[in-house]
Amino acid sequence: MGEPPHQVLVGRLSVGELMQPAPYSVGEAESVLLAWEVLERSGQRHLPVVRADGCCAGMLDRAELAVACAAPASALSRRTVGELTRGRRTVTVHGEEPVRRAAAAMWEGGTDALPVTDAHGHLVGLLTARDVAAAVAGLPRREESAAPRSVRLPGLPPRPGRPDHGITIP
Numbered sequence: 001m002g003e004p005p006h007q008v009l010v011g012r013l014s015v016g017e018l019m020q021p022a023p024y025s026v027g028e029a030e031s032v033l034l035a036w037e038v039l040e041r042s043g044q045r046h047l048p049v050v051r052a053d054g055c056c057a058g059m060l061d062r063a064e065l066a067v068a069c070a071a072p073a074s075a076l077s078r079r080t081v082g083e084l085t086r087g088r089r090t091v092t093v094h095g096e097e098p099v100r101r102a103a104a105a106m107w108e109g110g111t112d113a114l115p116v117t118d119a120h121g122h123l124v125g126l127l128t129a130r131d132v133a134a135a136v137a138g139l140p141r142r143e144e145s146a147a148p149r150s151v152r153l154p155g156l157p158p159r160p161g162r163p164d165h166g167i168t169i170p
Contacts, residue, residue, distance in 0.1 A: 015099055017099075018127060019116045019126060023044060023048060025123055026048075027050055028052070028080060028085070031079065031081075032068045035047055046059055047059065047061070047081075048115045054123065055117070055120070064084065068084060091111070093105060094118070102127055102132070113128040114126070
């Protein structure tokens with residue numbers, strides 16, 4: 001008795017086939033407040049943090065940022081996301097790697113998302129447990145907007161469900 005068809009399919013998929021390309025991210029020097037606003041406006045649950053050279057420095061999730069935002073307001077504008085990720089090891093995966101390896105890394109690391117990087121460590125996408133679960137269930141992949149999103153954020157993404165009258169992302 002062989003594996004069910006969807007198990008065979010998932011076993012052959014690469015991370016690049018399931019990942020969400022070009023997630024919103026923030027630089028290490030950005031404030032915790034800006035990071036929270038990016039999460040709120042983008043609808044993401046995870047926020048990759050990138051260094052000035054574009055390499056992935058870590059990742060924050062919504063719960064972690066919510067705790068960090070409980071500090072007094074006067075301290076929030078001075079506290080950077082780099083302070084939250086410094087000294088922490090972040091597991092990353094490459095787009096060519098099998099989804100099974102990424103799922104095992106999520107399980108072992110106790111996380112539900114992994115930054116996807118290229119051969120030079122630059123952030124290219126985000127793979128979530130939701131993406132993997134949808135593939136296992138045989139559900140169609142979430143369609144992304146045709147408009148590319150910048151991984152560097154000089155401005156903020158528009159608020160969901162509202163016309164974009166805010167800052168444009170180049």
